[in-house]
Amino acid sequence: MIEEKYALELIEKGKRIDGRRFDEFRKIEIEQGIIKKAEGSARVKLGETEVIAGVKMDFGTPFPDTPEEGTLVVNAEFTPLASPEFDVGPPGEDAIELARVVDRGIRESKCIELNKLCIQPGEKVWCVFIDIHMINDKGNLLDASALAAIAALLNTKIPKVENEKIIRGEFEKNLPVVFKPINISVCKVGDKFLLDPTIEEEKILDSKLSISVRDDDKICSLQKQLKELDFDDILKMIDIAVKKSKEIRKMLG
Amino acid sequence: MEKKELLKEGRRIDGRAPEELRTIEMKVDVVSRADGSALVKFGNTVAIASVYGPRALFPRHLQELETCVLRCRYNMAPFSVDERKSPGPDRRSIELTKVIRLALEPVIFVEDFPRATIDIFVEILQADGSTRVTAINAASLALASAGVPMKDLVAACSVGKIDGTLILDLNGDEDKNSEADLAFAMMPTKDKVTLLQMDGNLTREEIAKLLELARNTCKKIYEMQRSVLKEKYRRVE
Numbered sequence: 001m002i003e004e005k006y007a008l009e010l011i012e013k014g015k016r017i018d019g020r021r022f023d024e025f026r027k028i029e030i031e032q033g034i035i036k037k038a039e040g041s042a043r044v045k046l047g048e049t050e051v052i053a054g055v056k057m058d059f060g061t062p063f064p065d066t067p068e069e070g071t072l073v074v075n076a077e078f079t080p081l082a083s084p085e086f087d088v089g090p091p092g093e094d095a096i097e098l099a100r101v102v103d104r105g106i107r108e109s110k111c112i113e114l115n116k117l118c119i120q121p122g123e124k125v126w127c128v129f130i131d132i133h134m135i136n137d138k139g140n141l142l143d144a145s146a147l148a149a150i151a152a153l154l155n156t157k158i159p160k161v162e163n164e165k166i167i168r169g170e171f172e173k174n175l176p177v178v179f180k181p182i183n184i185s186v187c188k189v190g191d192k193f194l195l196d197p198t199i200e201e202e203k204i205l206d207s208k209l210s211i212s213v214r215d216d217d218k219i220c221s222l223q224k225q226l227k228e229l230d231f232d233d234i235l236k237m238i239d240i241a242v243k244k245s246k247e248i249r250k251m252l253g
Numbered sequence: 254m255e256k257k258e259l260l261k262e263g264r265r266i267d268g269r270a271p272e273e274l275r276t277i278e279m280k281v282d283v284v285s286r287a288d289g290s291a292l293v294k295f296g297n298t299v300a301i302a303s304v305y306g307p308r309a310l311f312p313r314h315l316q317e318l319e320t321c322v323l324r325c326r327y328n329m330a331p332f333s334v335d336e337r338k339s340p341g342p343d344r345r346s347i348e349l350t351k352v353i354r355l356a357l358e359p360v361i362f363v364e365d366f367p368r369a370t371i372d373i374f375v376e377i378l379q380a381d382g383s384t385r386v387t388a389i390n391a392a393s394l395a396l397a398s399a400g401v402p403m404k405d406l407v408a409a410c411s412v413g414k415i416d417g418t419l420i421l422d423l424n425g426d427e428d429k430n431s432e433a434d435l436a437f438a439m440m441p442t443k444d445k446v447t448l449l450q451m452d453g454n455l456t457r458e459e460i461a462k463l464l465e466l467a468r469n470t471c472k473k474i475y476e477m478q479r480s481v482l483k484e485k486y487r488r489v490e
Contacts, residue, residue, distance in 0.1 A: 065429075093351045096344050104452040108433075209449065218456060222435070224352075224449035228359040231444045234464060238457055 003200040011189050017200055018047075023244065025196040030147065030251055032155040037168075040156025040175065044148040046196055048138040053130055053148035055156045057175075059119070059166070060127030070117025070126040074103035076134070076145060083137035101223045102132065102146045102183070105212030108220035109181035112153065116176045119161075126158065128175070139199040142210055146183030151252060153177050180249050181220055184241035185210040188233065193240055209234065211241035215249065257430055259415040265427065267296070271420045272466060274410075277474070279390070279481045281398040289399025291481075293391040296424060297381035302391035303374050304399040310370035321366035325354035325373045327388055333380040349385050356389050356409070356438045356448035362402040371401060382428040383411040389438045389448065390474060397482055406478050407447055408471040409438035412463040414453065419462055421470055433459075437467035441475040444468075 007017045016022065026047030035041035040055035060071050076099035078086040091099070106112065117126035130152065132145045157171035187194050187208045189201070197205060207229045212221040219238060259266060269275070275296030284290035287303035294300075310316050327349045331337045342350075357373065373395065375388040386409035393407040413423045413434035420427065423434055433453020439446045455463070 093347050096347045097351055100344065100348050108452045108454060110454075214454070218454045219460060220452065220454055222449055222451035222460075224355075224446065226355070228440065228445040228447045229449065231439065231446055231464070231468060234446065234449065235457065235461055238460065242457070 004203045007198070007200045008189065008204045011192055011194070011201075011204075014192075016194070017198060022192060022194040023240065025244075025248070026198075028147075028248065028251055030151050032151055038152075039159060039171075040152045040154075042148045042151035042155060044144045044151060046140055046144045047198070048136060049140055049144050050135040051132055051141060051144045051148045052135055053132045053145065053152040055152045055175075056129045056131070057156070057159055057166075058127050058129065059124055062118070062122060062125045066114075067122035068118040068125075069114040070112070070128060072103070072107055072112065072114070072128050072130070074099045074106065074130045074132070074149065076102065076132045078134050082134040086134070086137070097223075098142050098145060099132070101142060101210055101221065102130075102149050104221040104223075105146050105181045105183050106130070106149060106153070109179050109212065109214045111150065111177050111179035111181055111214075113176040113178060128153075128156070137199065139202050140185065140196050143183050143185050143196065146181070146212065147248065150180055150182070154180070154252060179215050180252050181212050181214050182245035182248050183210055183212045183221075184244050184248075185225075186237035186240050188229075188237075193237065195240070195244060207233075209237045211238055213242050213245035217242050257426060259427055259430055260418055265415075265420065267424055271418050274422045274470065274473075275424065277477060279394060279477055281394055281481055281485050287395070287399070289395045289397070289401070291391045291394035291398060293387050293394065295383055295387045295422060297379055298384055298387045299377070299379040300384065300387040300391040301376050301378060302388065302395040304371065304392075304395040304401065305374075306371035306399075307366040307369040307401070308372075310368060315370075316368040319367050320363035321361075321369040321371055323354055323358050323361060323363065323371050323373070325350055325357070325375075325392075327353050327375050327377070327385070329377040329380060329384070333377050349388075352448055352450060353385060353389055353392065357392055357396065357407055359445065359447050360393070360403045360405050360407055360440055361396070362404065365402055371396075380425065382423045382425040383436075385409075385436050386411050386438060386448075390478065394478055394481065397478075398485065405440035405442050406475055407438050408441050408474040408478060409436070409448060410467055410470045410474060411436050412467045412470075414455065414459065414463075419459065419466065421466055435460075435463055435467065437464070437471070439468065439471050441472050
């Protein structure tokens with residue numbers, strides 16, 4: 001409680017609890033290929049916040065309306081080891097919302113060329129499973145998760161197939177990924193916008209708009225969270241996100 | 254599979270102009286057992302909402318000392334869609350339940366009812382696109398009809414883009430084949446946005462136009478909600 005009050009007082013004075021600028025992220029660390037058993041993986045740290053995304057590739061059946069396209073499934077686990085506030089059990093509404101927002105950022109950006117993942121039209125396609133595990137919740141899990149997801153996809157290889165069987169550990173080619181969508185959650189406290197909130201700052205936010213931006217500055221998803229937003233703030237928040245997304249995208253190489 | 258043609262000579266598949274709403278119907282007090290209720294139709298999309306409360310919240314550890322707890326459920330009836338939806342919550346309805354609760358919470362004077370709860374249940378009886386915004390319009394009317402003290406009503410609509418054209422109030426076919434859809438709810442007299450979700454591909458300028466269209470439409474929907482409520486209280490007199 002005391003940290004949150006302090007964070008709020010500081011923000012009102014134009015400062016942040018860890019001395020950052022309002023539009024500054026904590027130190028971003030991206031490490032790819034960290035899980036040997038996964039076809040693609042990445043660890044992302046935003047300061048002390050840490051998440052791991054793993055990609056598994058498997059055979060699946062296409063949706064009837066897209067018989068020649070691979071499929072995408074995104075899941076998020078708020079593992080109880082990451083925070084005293086997470087419980088054991090099936091995903092709660094926060095985990096489901098996070099997974100669905102990350103899913104929309106990836107899916108709507110069309111960053112994966114799903115039409116290149118068809119094995120047999122209408123019958124058999126590659127299914128891309130992205131599973132995101134929270135390791136340490138020190139704030140801003142959503143931006144960390146979305147970054148881990150795209151970093152893991154960029155690291156993903158399609159396994160070799162022989163006699164209709166997947167040969168694990170041997171690969172055919174890279175997963176075709178053509179865009180790098182970046183999710184930026186723009187937060188508001190009082191009259192100030194800020195990015196990458198810490199766990200203390202998260203508890204005092206008034207509103208938050210999560211914005212997924214593609215390489216060409218197109219917006220591929222929006223999700224308002226927390227309390228009500230001022231109508232006139234929406235475009236300002238989008239401008240902040242577009243600007244920041246360019247800087248973070250560079251870190252993906 | 255061939256892509257469905259959604260726009261022909263400036264008209265949509267159901268004959269509407271791009272910025273035209275479907276026929277909207279609103280009714281309150283449709284569930285007499287509830288403290289407040291409403292039915293809202295946007296074309297073939299039908300949502301029914303009931304409100305119970307403010308009422309006691311048990312078990313007690315769920316109570317908040319200084320506010321009431323708003324609980325919400327968005328549910329689609331198995332028969333509301335083409336292929337039967339298996340009953341019970343799926344990931345989509347769990348997310349929608351959360352965003353709908355957040356869309357309604359800002360208008361309620363929650364501090365007036367410490368330790369209590371207000372329950373809002375919304376059933377989608379027929380789904381033909383824009384179900385979440387129809388649900389919000391119904392829930393907002395049900396809350397007002399229950400006499401829950403509110404700062405404003407919440408009015409909601411969807412906007413989007415099909416075949417390069419910006420449109421209002423997506424129906425089911427448009428929703429499935431759209432280039433973008435954006436769900437929007439606001440407190441019309443306060444200019445505060447309580448729901449904003451978008452997926453698709455839009456430029457900043459397109460978003461600016463869609464937001465303006467959504468805001469103007471919500472003002473119209475708000476007037477409809479008001480007149481339904483006024484009618485109710487005139488009946489009581």
